[in-house]
Amino acid sequence: MEPVLLECRNVAKKFGGVQALSGVTFAIRRGEIYGLIGPNGAGKTTLFNVLSGIYARAEGRFFLEGRDLTGLAPDEVAACGIARTFQNIRLFANLSALENVMIGRHVRTRAGVIGAIVRGARTRAEEAAIERRAIELLDYVGIRARANDAAGSLAYGDQRRLEIARALATEPRLLALDEPAAGMNAAETAALRRLLERIRADGITILLIEHDMRLVMAVCDRVLVLDYGVPIAEGAPAEVRRDARVIEAYLGGPIAGDVAAAGAVAP
Amino acid sequence: MDIFLQQLINGLTLGSIYAMVALGYTMVYGIIQLINFAHGEVVMIGAMIALSVIAALAKSGLHPVLVVAIGTACAVPVCMAVGYVMERVAYRPLRGAPRLAPLITAIGISIVLQHLALMIWSRNNLAFPQIIRTETYPIGGATITNVQIAIVLIALAMMAGLALIVYRTRLGTAMRATAQNLQVAGLMGIDINRIIAATFVIGAALAAVAGVMVGTYYGIAHYTMGSLLGLKAFSAAVLGGIGNLPGAALGGVLLGVVEALGAGYIGDITNLCHFAGVSEALERRCSEDPHLVLFGSNYQDVFAFLVLIAVLVLRPSGLLGERVGDRA
Amino acid sequence: MNTGSARPMRHSAAIWGGTVLLAVALIALPFALTAVGTAWVRITNLAILFVLLSLGLNIVVGFAGLLDLGYIAFYAVGAYAYALLASPHFGVHLPFWIAVPIGAAIAAVFGILLGAPTLKLRGDYLAIVTLGFGEIVRIILNNLSQPINITNGPQGITLIDPIRLGGIDFAKTEAFLGLAFSGPVKYYYLLLAVMLAVIFIGVRLQNSRIGRAWEAIREDEIAARSMGINTARIKLLAFAMGATFGGIAGGMFSAIQGFISPESFVLVESIMVLSMVVLGGMGNVWGVVLGAVLLSFVPELLRYTVEPVQRTLFGRMLIEPEVIRMLLFGLALVLIMIFRPAGIWPSAVRKRELAHP
Numbered sequence: 019m020e021p022v023l024l025e026c027r028n029v030a031k032k033f034g035g036v037q038a039l040s041g042v043t044f045a046i047r048r049g050e051i052y053g054l055i056g057p058n059g060a061g062k063t064t065l066f067n068v069l070s071g072i073y074a075r076a077e078g079r080f081f082l083e084g085r086d087l088t089g090l091a092p093d094e095v096a097a098c099g100i101a102r103t104f105q106n107i108r109l110f111a112n113l114s115a116l117e118n119v120m121i122g123r124h125v126r127t128r129a130g131v132i133g134a135i136v137r138g139a140r141t142r143a144e145e146a147a148i149e150r151r152a153i154e155l156l157d158y159v160g161i162r163a164r165a166n167d168a169a170g171s172l173a174y175g176d177q178r179r180l181e182i183a184r185a186l187a188t189e190p191r192l193l194a195l196d197e198p199a200a201g202m203n204a205a206e207t208a209a210l211r212r213l214l215e216r217i218r219a220d221g222i223t224i225l226l227i228e229h230d231m232r233l234v235m236a237v238c239d240r241v242l243v244l245d246y247g248v249p250i251a252e253g254a255p256a257e258v259r260r261d262a263r264v265i266e267a268y269l270g271g272p273i274a275g276d277v278a279a280a281g282a283v284a285p
Numbered sequence: 286m287d288i289f290l291q292q293l294i295n296g297l298t299l300g301s302i303y304a305m306v307a308l309g310y311t312m313v314y315g316i317i318q319l320i321n322f323a324h325g326e327v328v329m330i331g332a333m334i335a336l337s338v339i340a341a342l343a344k345s346g347l348h349p350v351l352v353v354a355i356g357t358a359c360a361v362p363v364c365m366a367v368g369y370v371m372e373r374v375a376y377r378p379l380r381g382a383p384r385l386a387p388l389i390t391a392i393g394i395s396i397v398l399q400h401l402a403l404m405i406w407s408r409n410n411l412a413f414p415q416i417i418r419t420e421t422y423p424i425g426g427a428t429i430t431n432v433q434i435a436i437v438l439i440a441l442a443m444m445a446g447l448a449l450i451v452y453r454t455r456l457g458t459a460m461r462a463t464a465q466n467l468q469v470a471g472l473m474g475i476d477i478n479r480i481i482a483a484t485f486v487i488g489a490a491l492a493a494v495a496g497v498m499v500g501t502y503y504g505i506a507h508y509t510m511g512s513l514l515g516l517k518a519f520s521a522a523v524l525g526g527i528g529n530l531p532g533a534a535l536g537g538v539l540l541g542v543v544e545a546l547g548a549g550y551i552g553d554i555t556n557l558c559h560f561a562g563v564s565e566a567l568e569r570r571c572s573e574d575p576h577l578v579l580f581g582s583n584y585q586d587v588f589a590f591l592v593l594i595a596v597l598v599l600r601p602s603g604l605l606g607e608r609v610g611d612r613a
Numbered sequence: 614m615n616t617g618s619a620r621p622m623r624h625s626a627a628i629w630g631g632t633v634l635l636a637v638a639l640i641a642l643p644f645a646l647t648a649v650g651t652a653w654v655r656i657t658n659l660a661i662l663f664v665l666l667s668l669g670l671n672i673v674v675g676f677a678g679l680l681d682l683g684y685i686a687f688y689a690v691g692a693y694a695y696a697l698l699a700s701p702h703f704g705v706h707l708p709f710w711i712a713v714p715i716g717a718a719i720a721a722v723f724g725i726l727l728g729a730p731t732l733k734l735r736g737d738y739l740a741i742v743t744l745g746f747g748e749i750v751r752i753i754l755n756n757l758s759q760p761i762n763i764t765n766g767p768q769g770i771t772l773i774d775p776i777r778l779g780g781i782d783f784a785k786t787e788a789f790l791g792l793a794f795s796g797p798v799k800y801y802y803l804l805l806a807v808m809l810a811v812i813f814i815g816v817r818l819q820n821s822r823i824g825r826a827w828e829a830i831r832e833d834e835i836a837a838r839s840m841g842i843n844t845a846r847i848k849l850l851a852f853a854m855g856a857t858f859g860g861i862a863g864g865m866f867s868a869i870q871g872f873i874s875p876e877s878f879v880l881v882e883s884i885m886v887l888s889m890v891v892l893g894g895m896g897n898v899w900g901v902v903l904g905a906v907l908l909s910f911v912p913e914l915l916r917y918t919v920e921p922v923q924r925t926l927f928g929r930m931l932i933e934p935e936v937i938r939m940l941l942f943g944l945a946l947v948l949i950m951i952f953r954p955a956g957i958w959p960s961a962v963r964k965r966e967l968a969h970p
Binding site: 382516594 | 730731738740741744748887940943947950
């Protein structure tokens with residue numbers, strides 16, 4: 019069995035009096051595609067914000083390859099190897115697609131002010147490498163043709179792909195995707211599925227929030243189900259879909275039936 | 286003389302004026318999240334108009350209080366018109382633009398208003414006609430003047446009037462709804478443009494009265510008097526929690542008091558001769574003249590800025606503002 | 614940003630031709646101006662100082678998107694640093710090439726002092742805090758003559774050393790190759806060199822890893838942080854770089870004028886520099902240069918035209934040129950924001966950004 023990549027111990031987060039997350043404990047193994055599902059408001063994005071350092075003050079601890087990342091700032095988390103996308107797409111909308119990905123390379127490159135001004139051989143080589151890698155990544159997610167278009171002008175599905183490319187540019191160990199299939203049609207979703215599998219094949223572990231149950235069932239090795247901020251089930255998709263508590267959480271009552279139908283509940 | 290009480294009285298007077306101006310900032314900010322940078326200039330124009338009218342009527346034989354009232358009555362509609370035009374010309378076209386755009390036009394408007402005033406009223410310090418004879422009353426070791434009492438009372442009355450408008454009329458309800466959510470208020474059939482214009486106009490009316498007060502209190506008017514006053518009033522609004530009406534009133538009064546007390550005491554506090562024991566040279570120097578003041582009362586204007594910076598940095602939501610969560 | 618290499622040949626020939634023409638024009642300019650009047654060389658020198666300031670402010674406002682309304686404070690710090698290090702006031706007379714860098718470094722420290730507590734402030738709040746900072750610096754300069762006389766208060770500092778470089782004394786007229794190089798002409802060439810260096814630095818920074826990081830925080834700070842950009846450090850860098858340019862310009866101003874007082878560093882000056890950046894096109898180095906040149910010269914042209922026109926029409930001055938100049942500044946800010954929010958010569962990115970929805 020592969021070693022653990024990300025480990026969360028008792029992560030909890032409160033907003034005022036509202037307990038948005040509590041007792042979230044799980045471990046993702048290297049090379050997995052690990053799903054995070056649950057009804058709207060279950061705390062999935064909150065967990066992402068904790069893991070990416072946006073919510074600095076959360077309880078509990080989390081570790082990436084044994085290294086404690088609790089309380090680190092978002093840029094430090096990114097430097098340690100967790101990269102994310104956003105549910106409500108946060109691209110640098112007025113910059114070109116290429117520049118967006120090039121900015122993703124920031125954390126793995128070094129040139130400072132002096133380098134920028136002098137632009138010596140090393141800086142030039144670095145700049146060339148940044149651009150080359152950014153183009154590769156655009157190609158990788160399938161939007162190379164749009165490299166020079168403003169990110170905000172891309173089609174919705176392409177924007178989601180661009181966010182993935184930008185995240186990949188930071189050379190993450192763990193890629194955290196917040197509803198990458200939202201707003202995609204069936205063909206786009208199928209392409210996304212192939213992309214996710216390819217990313218995994220290239221050695222990057224994926225943490226996936228997704229409402230599209232068909233995609234989750236098809237691509238995830240294991241899933242964690244959150245409800246009202248509390249984990250209620252974890253396991254292979256096939257097991258979880260038969261879990262009574264999961265069915266109840268999704269359908270709001272103890273109604274028997276195939277939770278594949280839960281896919282229809284999602285927007 | 287009781288310095289503390291005296292500075293407290295001066296501070297309360299000053300603070301009442303700040304509060305009236307701060308209300309203008311906070312109302313506009315509450316509704317369209319814009320710092321109306323030119324609001325201070327409206328105060329200046331109010332003072333200038335009143336100055337001209339009062340000077341013209343000074344020898345008319347009318348009762349001085351009536352003359353000041355007429356001056357104010359002329360200043361208010363002019364300022365309301367300025368407020369309206371300002372919103373119409375410089376801010377409305379930019380609704381929905383990035384935040385910095387209306388801030389920059391506001392600076393532009395501010396410059397234009399200042400220099401129009403310069404053209405009309407010259408670049409000199411103008412003596413504001415002191416036609417109301419100042420009466421001084423002793424109060425517990427300090428003194429208070431009839432002008433100070435009038436300023437505080439009028440400010441209270443104006444604020445009460447504003448509260449009535451905002452909390453007891455249809456217009457006020459519409460204003461509060463718009464402040465909550467501009468789009469939704471629009472969908473509910475509220476004429477957003479009218480409400481925003483009304484907000485500017487009401488704020489300008491308060492500013493006009495504040496302008497007359499400043500002129501009467503300091504006895505001087507100048508075409509640049511609005512910018513510093515405006516900044517201080519904005520600081521007051523931020524101190525109270527921007528967008529919050531009682532907060533602006535509270536912030537104004539607090540800032541006035543802090544400034545007055547600061548000016549009254551800073552010279553004493555930073556007098557190095559308190560520490561004369563530290564070095565012999567200092568001791569010798571202080572035996573000749575016991576005042577070796579590091580910061581004198583000429584640093585008074587720095588207080589407002591320090592308060593502003595401290596509040597913005599430490600508690601940007603202000604004293605009465607709601608804390609904004611760290612949502613991503 | 615990635616267009617430089619792929620430009621067609623005839624295009625680049627045109628650019629080279631243009632560059633050579635421009636260079637010749639810039640070199641010949643002071644002599645042409647001297648023919649019109651020595652005052653114009655001085656005006657040009659001041660214009661170049663404003664170009665320097667605008668380029669510095671452009672780093673903060675244009676690149677990083679941080680609206681700084683107290684920028685003139687850094688100019689003041691640079692100017693006073695030079696004045697105190699090279700004048701009879703303290704009896705210190707450091708050479709220009711030491712005093713100006715020290716001033717620039719102090720200005721950079723002030724930039725960081727201003728930046729550090731304001732890192733988390735939203736755009737418009739930041740604008741107000743920076744404005745307050747600028748005023749505080751001015752008030753302190755105005756009052757720091759007591760109890761120890763450091764700044765000499767409102768009277769300012771006089772008899773500041775002119776620049777001496779090698780054997781060249783910039784205050785004296787010298788003949789060289791049969792041409793008379795007056796003080797202002799020599800300063801012109803020095804300023805021109807500094808300006809070209811600063812333009813070069815600006816362009817290089819914009820098209821670099823750092824420049825992209827600035828763009829990123831301007832566009833979306835949370836996304837930028839999540840991509841591993843240390844936004845605190847990168848913002849402070851913008852403040853420090855901008856302040857450094859301001860400090861350099863201040864030091865040169867001090868040396869050229871020979872006299873400075875707090876009156877040269879009022880809020881209006883900050884706003885003037887901001888106007889230049891906004892008018893020219895935030896974020897685009899060339900646009901900013903254009904904006905600074907326009908707003909420096911147009912008012913001067915007005916001064917020389919409005920006065921005689923008014924005198925012949927009305928027999929006296931109705932509106933002083935200074936007032937007209939300020940009215941134009943104000944109107945320019947309003948009209949540009951409404952009709953051409955990205956400026957006369959915008960950067961491609963800012964154009965998209967400021968296009969109204």
